Every structure is written in C-alpha cells, then in structure tokens.
Amino acid sequence: MVNIKQEDIHDVCFNVSKNIILPKYQNLKEDDIRYKNGSDLVTSADIAAEKELKKNLLKIIPSSGFIGEEEYSTNHNILKSYQEDDYCWTVDPIDGTTNFVKGKDKFAIMIALTKKEQILYSWIYKPLSNVMSHAIFNEGSFINNKKIKTNGVNSLSEAIGSISNKYWAEKYWDQIKNLKNEFAEVKSYRCIGYEYVDIGLGQRNFAILSKLSPWDHIPGILFVREAGCSDIDFDRQPYNFTKKNNNLIVGNSKEFNLQILNKLGV
Numbered sequence: 001m002v003n004i005k006q007e008d009i010h011d012v013c014f015n016v017s018k019n020i021i022l023p024k025y026q027n028l029k030e031d032d033i034r035y036k037n038g039s040d041l042v043t044s045a046d047i048a049a050e051k052e053l054k055k056n057l058l059k060i061i062p063s064s065g066f067i068g069e070e071e072y073s074t075n076h077n078i079l080k081s082y083q084e085d086d087y088c089w090t091v092d093p094i095d096g097t098t099n100f101v102k103g104k105d106k107f108a109i110m111i112a113l114t115k116k117e118q119i120l121y122s123w124i125y126k127p128l129s130n131v132m133s134h135a136i137f138n139e140g141s142f143i144n145n146k147k148i149k150t151n152g153v154n155s156l157s158e159a160i161g162s163i164s165n166k167y168w169a170e171k172y173w174d175q176i177k178n179l180k181n182e183f184a185e186v187k188s189y190r191c192i193g194y195e196y197v198d199i200g201l202g203q204r205n206f207a208i209l210s211k212l213s214p215w216d217h218i219p220g221i222l223f224v225r226e227a228g229c230s231d232i233d234f235d236r237q238p239y240n241f242t243k244k245n246n247n248l249i250v251g252n253s254k255e256f257n258l259q260i261l262n263k264l265g266v
Contacts, residue, residue: 092219
C-alpha cells in the first residue's frame with residue numbers, strides 16, 4: 001500500500017480552506033451560487049476548491065485517478081477510474097454545501113484514496129475548526145492523530161441519528177416513515193461527513209441513507225469501519241462503492257444494524 005504522509009493531506013486541506021473556501025464563507029454573492037442537475041446547490045467555492053484539491057493530490061500520486069463531485073456533474077464517465085488498476089482519489093470539496101450557502105457551521109472537505117474495491121485512506125477535514133479526522137485501512141481511525149474507538153448504544157430506543165427523507169423506492173417509504181418512531185431522535189446535520197465522524201465517536205448512533213454518491217460515503221465508511229462501527233445495505237452486504245446501490249445503514253455495530261433491517265422487513 002502506498003505510504004501517504006498525513007501532514008501532506010492536512011496541508012492541502014488547510015491551504016484550500018484558507019485560500020478558497022473560508023473567504024467565501026458567509027460572503028457568497030448571488031453569482032457565486034447556482035443549481036446543478038436542476039436541484040443541487042453548487043458554489044464557486046466548490047468548483048475552485050475541487051480544482052485545487054485535484055492539482056495537489058495528483059502531485060502526491062502522479063499516476064492516480066481522480067473522481068470529484070463537481071467534475072462528475074459534467075462527466076459521468078470519470079467513475080470508470082474505479083475499475084482501473086491505479087490508485088484513485090475521491091473528493092467532495094465542500095460536503096454540506098447547503099449549510100455553507102446558508103452560513104451554517106457544518107461543512108467539510110472529504111477525501112479518500114482507493115485501489116480497485118479497497119478503501120485505503122480517508123480524510124474528513126473541518127475548515128472552521130482545523131480538525132482532521134482520518135482513517136487508514138487496518139490501522140484505525142484518528143482525530144487530530146489521536147486514535148478513537150466507537151462506544152455506541154445497542155437499543156434503538158436510545159439511539160440518535162438520521163434518515164434520508166427522499167429518494168426512497170416507493171416499496172420502502174411506509175416502513176421508513178414508521179421507523180422514525182423507533183429511535184430517541186432522528187435529525188440530520190445536512191453534512192454527512194460530520195455525521196460519519198460522530199457515529200465513529202459514538203456521539204451519534206446511525207444513519208439510514210439513500211442515493212449513495214461515492215464522494216459522500218467512501219471517506220466516512222472507512223472512518224466508521226476502522227472505529228469499530230458497521231455498515232450494511234438492504235441486501236445485507238457491506239457498502240461497495242464500485243457497484244450501484246441505493247440504500248445503506250451505518251451504525252455502531254452489526255447487531256444494531258440488523259435490528260434496523262428487521263424493523264424494515266428487508
């Protein structure tokens with residue numbers, strides 16, 4: 001496995017945040033904001049940050065592939081990079097764009113490095129606090145280089161987390177609505193990167209997800225797995241970013257996730 005220096009990724013994220021993202025925070029003009037695909041917000045900061053991240057990450061591994069959320073919106077063929085034999089970066093330049101546009105504080109840079117079907121490294125960087133969460137395959141999850149381990153709950157009635165509120169297949173929608181009553185609290189951060197970190201810490205206990213874009217989930221999946229959490233799709237398989245899958249449960253343990261699946265009847 002290629003050796004990545006953590007300080008190199010931190011420096012890339014810090015500089016992109018300092019020079020591109022934070023100058024636009026609570027300072028966006030009307031022409032900085034538009035919609036892509038008819039409904040999803042994107043800002044000039046998203047686009048500029050992704051270009052800068054790509055330039056710097058490809059310096060670290062010059063032969064690697066690159067898949068970015070904003071580049072994908074204009075070229076769906078870039079997903080073919082996951083099938084190549086080379087390393088591949090996956091980037092969400094600003095996870096939580098809606099929060100960013102509204103001037104709220106939960107947004108993050110998300111980066112992962114994969115090779116074929118294996119997630120090797122991931123990083124979730126919080127620009128406002130300069131906090132880096134990262135994970136290394138088979139080595140653990142870390143926050144500011146301090147190793148962490150999850151300490152969650154086993155009972156649904158004690159659990160706090162989020163459930164996607166759209167994109168569900170009609171056959172699941174009634175079960176999804178009823179499932180919300182099983183938990184202590186269901187509330188989204190509108191920034192899945194933040195949620196993945198807090199699930200890894202055990203401060204949140206689950207996320208039930210639909211419409212799985214790889215840049216939203218590859219970084220967080222490695223982080224929660226290495227922290228001791230579990231993920232499972234509605235076919236009772238672990239998340240595989242190289243295959244199309246629309247439904248996912250991420251929780252503190254496999255047993256916890258199975259309780260959710262049983263409640264859903266899938």
